[in-house]
Ligand SMILES: Nc1nc2c(ncn2[C@@H]2O[C@H](COP(=O)(O)OP(=O)(O)OP(=O)(O)O)[C@@H](O)[C@H]2O)c(=O)[nH]1
C-alpha cells in the first residue's frame with residue numbers, strides 16, 4: 001500500500017478498523033473481477049487472524065457460480081454473491097457474518113428515551129457538528145477530542161467527503177461528534193460529489209444540538225464563513241465559534257487577529273468564541289465547556305412567572321417606541337419551545353414593535369436567563385389573555 005500521502009492515511013484507517021473488528025466483511029467486485037489490490041487486502045486479512053466473510057458484490061444478473069469462481073483464488077472463506085444495489089442476499093450475508101456470535105451476548109438494544117422524562121433527556125448524547133471551510137482542521141479536532149486518529153486529517157481540502165458520526169464520552173457526558181465535509185464558496189461547487197458533501201453537511205447542522213463553527217486563524221473570514229454561519233442561525237442551532245491553528249500565529253499578531261475576528265463576526269456575538277489549536281489540543285477543554293453551556297441554553301426551561309417578571313423589568317428599563325396614537329403594551333410572556341428557546345409575548349398593538357426593540361428584548365432575556373450560546377426567538381401575540389379567568393396564574397399588574 002502507498003507509503004505516504006492520503007492513500008497512506010486511508011490504508012492506515014483500514015488497518016486500524018481490521019484490528020478493532022470482530023468480523024471483517026471483505027467486499028470484492030464481480031464486474032471488475034479479481035484485482036491485484038484484492039490480493040493485497042486478502043493477504044492482510046489472512047495475517048490479521050480475523051474472521052472474514054468474503055462478499056462478491058454486483059452479482060445481480062450473473063450466474064452465482066460464475067460470479068464467484070475466480071475469488072476462490074484468494075484463499076479466504078467461500079465467496080458469497082450479493083447485490084448491494086438490489087439488496088440480493090444482503091440479509092443472509094449479515095446472518096452469516098453474525099453466526100459466530102450467539103444472540104445473548106449481543107449488546108442490548110438501547111431503550112428509546114421517553115421524551116417526557118427529564119432525566120432521560122439529561123442522559124441523551126449531545127450531538128455536536130463540527131463545520132467550516134475545507135482544511136480548517138475539523139477532522140484534526142475530532143481526532144484530538146477522541147484521543148486517537150479516528151478520521152483522516154490531511155493537508156488537502158476536500159479530505160472528508162461525508163458526515164461521520166462518532167460517539168464518545170468526556171467527563172461523564174455522552175456526545176456524538178459529527179465530522180463533516182468542508183463547505184467551499186457556493187459558485188465553486190460544481191462537482192456532483194462535492195454538492196452531495198455540502199448537502200450532507202447542511203443535514204448534519206439540522207441534526208445537531210450544538211454546532212462548532214471552525215475558522216482558520218491564518219485565513220481571513222470570508223463570505224463563505226458568513227454564509228455558513230447564516231445557515232446555522234436560520235436552523236436555530238446553538239453555536240460555539242472556534243478559531244483554529246492559533247499555534248501558527250506569531251504572538252505579536254494575536255491581539256490584532258482577535259480584534260479582526262470579533263469585528264467580522266459581530267453578528268455571532270451571542271456565541272462563545274475560542275482561539276484553539278486542534279493539533280496541539282490547546283483550548284479544546286474550554287471549547288467543550290462552551291458546547292455544554294450552549295446545549296444547556298438551547299434546552300433551558302423558562303418558567304412563566306420569571307419570564308413575565310423579566311419582561312416587566314425590560315419594559316421598565318426601556319419602553320417600546322410609540323406607534324401613532326398609542327404605545328404597544330407588553331403584558332406577559334411564556335415559553336413556546338426549546339432548541340432554540342422561543343419566548344411568546346402577549347399584549348396589545350404588538351405588530352408595531354420595531355426590530356431594534358425585538359433585539360433589545362432578545363439581549364435582555366439572554367442576559368437574564370444566561371442563555372449565551374443559543375439564538376433566541378421572540379414571537380409577539382396580540383389578543384385576549386387566555387389566563388384572564390385563572391387568577392392564580394395571572395401575572396401582576
Ligand atoms: N498548525 C496547525 N495545523 C493544523 C491544526 N489543525 C489542523 N491542522 C492541519 O490542517 C490540515 C487540514 O486538517 P484537517 O483536519 O484534515 O481539515 P478538515 O477541516 O477536516 O478538512 P476537510 O475534510 O478537507 O474539510 C492538516 O494538515 C492538519 O494537520 C492546528 O491546530 N494547527
Ligand SMILES: [Mg+2]
Nearest residue numbers: 138139159160
Ligand atoms: Mg476533514
